[in-house]
Amino acid sequence: MRDSNNNPSSSGTGKNVSNLITVTNNSNAVQYEYDPVTDSFKVKQSGTEVGSVTFTKVDGMFDFSEGAFIDPQASMTNGSVGHLKATLKDAQDVEVGNVTVDVNCFLIP
DSSP: OBOTTSOBOOSSSOEEGGGGOOOOOGGGOOEEEEETTTTEEEEEETTEEEEEEEEEEEESSEEEETTTEEEEOTTOOTTOEEEEEEEEEETTSOEEEEEEEEEEOOOOO
16 A cells, blocks of 8 residues: 555555545644544644544555554455545534545555
8 A cells, every 4th residue: 555645665564544634735734633433533723623534445455444544455456446425524423425445456566
């Protein structure tokens, strides 16, 4: 697997989704903080919670545990693709949108 900068992920069985999030505009910078109680990421701007993001598995040969880790299964082959759904809610817990995230398996020699 590779992160948002197309670099190989660290060794191990899981990849922390928070490392896949890239903020490119500093004037609109937000912080993503994983909350194990709600199994989602709090979205904070200038220290104030402005919403949350929840990830769910759509399909693919991987396990998705604790909302924050992608665990490839042994049968996940090089070049295979899975999908996550990221649901964004505002501070009032109202869904304001969602996006599908591709999970690509790259075997690093």
